[in-house]
Amino acid sequence: MRLSDRYIFSELLPPFLVSTFAVLMMLVGNTLYAVLDRMLQEKWPVLTVARMLILNIPVVLTMTLPVAVALSGSLAVNRMARDGEMTTLRAAGQPLWRTFIPVFIFGAMVSVGDFYLSEKVVPWSFKEQRNVEALLYGLPKDPVTGGRSIAVDDYLVSFNTAQQTVKGKRFRFNKVVIFYNPNRFPGQNDGEYATIQLADSAEYENGVWYLSNPRLYRFNADGSLTGIGTGDVAKVNLRIDFSAVYNPPSDFEMNQQSFGDLTAMQNEATRQRRYKDARKIEVNRYFKLSLPLMCFVFALCSPPLSLRFARTGAFTGVLLSIVVVFVAWNTLLLMKAVGLGGYVSPLFAALITPILFTGLGVFLLRAQE
Numbered sequence: 001m002r003l004s005d006r007y008i009f010s011e012l013l014p015p016f017l018v019s020t021f022a023v024l025m026m027l028v029g030n031t032l033y034a035v036l037d038r039m040l041q042e043k044w045p046v047l048t049v050a051r052m053l054i055l056n057i058p059v060v061l062t063m064t065l066p067v068a069v070a071l072s073g074s075l076a077v078n079r080m081a082r083d084g085e086m087t088t089l090r091a092a093g094q095p096l097w098r099t100f101i102p103v104f105i106f107g108a109m110v111s112v113g114d115f116y117l118s119e120k121v122v123p124w125s126f127k128e129q130r131n132v133e134a135l136l137y138g139l140p141k142d143p144v145t146g147g148r149s150i151a152v153d154d155y156l157v158s159f160n161t162a163q164q165t166v167k168g169k170r171f172r173f174n175k176v177v178i179f180y181n182p183n184r185f186p187g188q189n190d191g192e193y194a195t196i197q198l199a200d201s202a203e204y205e206n207g208v209w210y211l212s213n214p215r216l217y218r219f220n221a222d223g224s225l226t227g228i229g230t231g232d233v234a235k236v237n238l239r240i241d242f243s244a245v246y247n248p249p250s251d252f253e254m255n256q257q258s259f260g261d262l263t264a265m266q267n268e269a270t271r272q273r274r275y276k277d278a279r280k281i282e283v284n285r286y287f288k289l290s291l292p293l294m295c296f297v298f299a300l301c302s303p304p305l306s307l308r309f310a311r312t313g314a315f316t317g318v319l320l321s322i323v324v325v326f327v328a329w330n331t332l333l334l335m336k337a338v339g340l341g342g343y344v345s346p347l348f349a350a351l352i353t354p355i356l357f358t359g360l361g362v363f364l365l366r367a368q369e
Helices: 003-042 046-082 085-091 101-137 242-246 251-255 259-271 275-308 316-340 346-368
Strands: 144-146 149-152 155-158 161-166 170-180 194-205 208-212 215-219 225-230 233-237
Touching (some): 003 101, 046 085, 046 316, 170 208, 194 233, 251 275, 259 275, 275 346, 316 346
Antiparallel strands (some): 144 161, 149 155, 161 170, 170 194, 194 208, 215 225
């Protein structure tokens, strides 16, 4: 590594740390402000609130890092240009793209760190934060919810009421109907009969239903009744993710899941034929790649933009870099809405913004060269 590379790295680090801290404090302060009134009125424990805010740091840090990269690259290049150091490097025969390589490498390193943070740290911290919030807000642990019908594979499950007794694992149902029809498609007949199972109540845990006072009705493929059975208890193996059915995650909550978790959620939504939810999850899954990529993209855009306007004022290039950040952020949101609407594929919607702004960075670099 050249001496000039180490020097540029040393110029990047202080503004990066200061920018990260400033934006982070602003976003964490916004979280505190949202709960401040209730905290003071209900006299929440200060240490518990502090723990909630600390657990919120990884979540907001993933949004802070791209902005910090843009600001640090702009500030470092702006100062070097105003002090004539960029002119000295170019007079020594070093091309501009070679001068900016440390900035590009720094942006790539932050991109990798941002993705690791989003994939490994954020899911854990978000789960812990939700536990603390549940304690503060006094959320009910086993709410009773109204019934509904759920289509899964060859089954249609209906029930009157549902109660979650162990979060995400154990449920209790009343007035259960399980309809199984492997011949639901025209011309399909694999020799199995359609069946209807009725039960006064049922317990569900780990993919197994325990039906109380069950009644079984078996039908021929033509719809004629062929058999009736009763008993005290019956067991049915049918896995359903009820937490996703009753509490579908919001966009914000999906952003806090890992890529693998979102893949599993998408597969489960497709299995339950909740195709709208499946597409929403798929779009959010691919957008987990967009934000970390923007760290590198801003490292590519900010230096030539800051260099171009360095002579017009100390912070002109920096302000323009901030404008680029806001335009890029709003473009990401626009493309996410377009992807959710089904106008383009989820992968295209997630990657088009980094691709466009990478092209902008290459154009600015060639123009300055």
